Amino acid sequence: MDLVCIPLSKIDVIFGINWLEFNRVHINCCKKTVLFPKPEQELCSKLMCCREVARSVQAQEDVFAMFASLKVEEKTEVDALPVVREFADVFPDDILDLPP
Numbered sequence: 001m002d003l004v005c006i007p008l009s010k011i012d013v014i015f016g017i018n019w020l021e022f023n024r025v026h027i028n029c030c031k032k033t034v035l036f037p038k039p040e041q042e043l044c045s046k047l048m049c050c051r052e053v054a055r056s057v058q059a060q061e062d063v064f065a066m067f068a069s070l071k072v073e074e075k076t077e078v079d080a081l082p083v084v085r086e087f088a089d090v091f092p093d094d095i096l097d098l099p100p
Contacts (some may be wrong), residue, residue, distance in 0.1 A: 015025070026035040048056070056060045079085065 020027070024037055026034070026037070027033075053063060
């Protein structure tokens with residue numbers, strides 16, 4: 001799964017999701033860029049508290065942040081979701097835990 005660079009132009013290339021994951025490629029849709037990290041470049045991710053994020057932003061450091069919030073408004077039956085009904089054969093009957 002190594003990347004081989006071949007000088008070509010005006011050619012579209014499709015990379016599979018497994019290849020992108022294996023090579024730790026980062027896609028920025030807003031900037032329309034694809035980042036191929038150098039092999040020796042270590043990419044790390046860690047959880048940061050609000051103060052650490054604010055400090056990093058003030059220091060103009062490169063920060064990629066994802067904010068998530070879960071709030072259950074009402075109980076929804078999974079079988080009522082259209083995508084679950086359409087692909088019922090691929091969804092398990094019972095989900096006990098979140099994936100790793």
